[in-house]
Amino acid sequence: MRPSDQPLITSAQIRTRVEQLAKQLDEDYVDHDPILIPVLKGALHFASDLSRALRVPVEIDFVRVRSYAGTQSSGSVEFLVTPTISLRDRHVIIVEDILDTGRTAAEILRRFQDDHPASLKFCTLLDKPSGRLVELKADYVGFEIDDHFVVGYGLDYEEAYRDLPDVRILIED
């Protein structure tokens, strides 16, 4: 398996969309000093670029989860890293690389809701609505894509290709 020769989403398109999302978040979060919580490791580049495009001051913390691919039971998500900043009464924005089945997002949202944030929103670079198994809509979406497995700009295939500057479809050799 390897990334396609042509990007599905170019780094210029990503840059433009990140600027637009930042503008929207700046309006929605004026005077709210939100906490951005990238989901490791995939949201690394997106959160880094987004946080620097924002004008509103943000704090940054992290969450890292492991999903059990082998089991079919819903909610089989283990938390490996959780935020150390208290989320209570804060405006929290979870930042993800891609929303697929929605299981990971649903578990993170449920877990963070227990910390009683003032608000809790979900921002994802990519959305694959066709893959959804739990009902869930992201509050902020960079790009909707068809049901492809994609890599690059943080997204991996077996830990490879996170370092690509754009998003590419994974294809057979």
Ligand code: IMP
């Ligand atoms: P969900 O729980 O099915 O929504 O899974 C979302 C997670 O699955 C993402 O955070 C990614 O780690 C992974 N994932 C889903 N689709 C892709 C893809 O096309 N490329 C790389 N990782 C993906």
Ligand code: MG
């Ligand atoms: Mg991920």
